Amino acid sequence: MSEVMTSEAIVEAEWLLAGYWAKPRFAFQTDNGAWSDVDVLAYHPELKRLVVSESKVRGPKNHVFAYTMQTKKKYGSIIEYDGDNYFSYLRHLPILCRNGVVFEHFRKMVSSITVQLVCNYSVSADMKSEVSVTLNKKLDKSRIPCKARFQLDTTLDVIARIIIAERKSAQGKRYGNPVLDIAREINRYFYPAVRYAGGGAQCTERVKREMVAGFLNAIGLPKNET
Numbered sequence: 371m372s373e374v375m376t377s378e379a380i381v382e383a384e385w386l387l388a389g390y391w392a393k394p395r396f397a398f399q400t401d402n403g404a405w406s407d408v409d410v411l412a413y414h415p416e417l418k419r420l421v422v423s424e425s426k427v428r429g430p431k432n433h434v435f436a437y438t439m440q441t442k443k444k445y446g447s448i449i450e451y452d453g454d455n456y457f458s459y460l461r462h463l464p465i466l467c468r469n470g471v472v473f474e475h476f477r478k479m480v481s482s483i484t485v486q487l488v489c490n491y492s493v494s495a496d497m498k499s500e501v502s503v504t505l506n507k508k509l510d511k512s513r514i515p516c517k518a519r520f521q522l523d524t525t526l527d528v529i530a531r532i533i534i535a536e537r538k539s540a541q542g543k544r545y546g547n548p549v550l551d552i553a554r555e556i557n558r559y560f561y562p563a564v565r566y567a568g569g570g571a572q573c574t575e576r577v578k579r580e581m582v583a584g585f586l587n588a589i590g591l592p593k594n595e596t
Contacts, residue, residue: 392411418481
């Protein structure tokens with residue numbers, strides 16, 4: 371499929387908001403002559419930082435796959451647990467680092483790489499550090515000619531960061547990007563400057579609570595008292 375999927379658009383939006391140039395579905399040819407693609411390729415020209423991001427989910431729409439200490443004891447490291455499902459794309463990294471694939475002269479253009487996987491793996495807080503070390507060790511074996519780090523996220527992680535970053539953004543005009551503009555509207559109503567409410571601060575706070583009550587209910591949180 372050539373169109374940008376929603377999950378890829380979410381990933382792209384975060385990097386755009388951070389000042390990166392981004393290209394979804396970057397196509398490249400593998401060593402056996404077949405064609406593959408990177409879900410989102412992003413680049414910061416001043417930092418010379420390249421992002422290779424893959425977005426994958428599996429299972430029914432409400433499934434999240436947990437990785438905890440108990441999971442490790444049963445299935446092994448996050449790599450073994452994955453079983454070459456999500457992390458299989460890492461084998462293509464050396465191809466992307468060759469001259470003429472992403473850049474004509476890769477080493478001149480790239481000083482560091484962030485390899486990102488956005489998926490429905492939920493890593494428990496007490497395992498995040500170990501998982502990070504494991505994935506970065508795997509990167510070290512990938513023959514990448516520059517500094518590299520791994521970033522493992524859920525889609526919800528990315529959405530949350532977008533909302534926070536958009537709230538801090540000084541841009542007053544719409545972005546023209548559907549993901550960023552949705553974040554902009556969420557921030558409008560959760561952090562509003564209420565006008566013409568009347569009745570002073572108490573009335574203003576009531577208006578704020580009433581505006582977000584339906585949204586909170588939609589995501590399963592109790593409505594605020596009004």
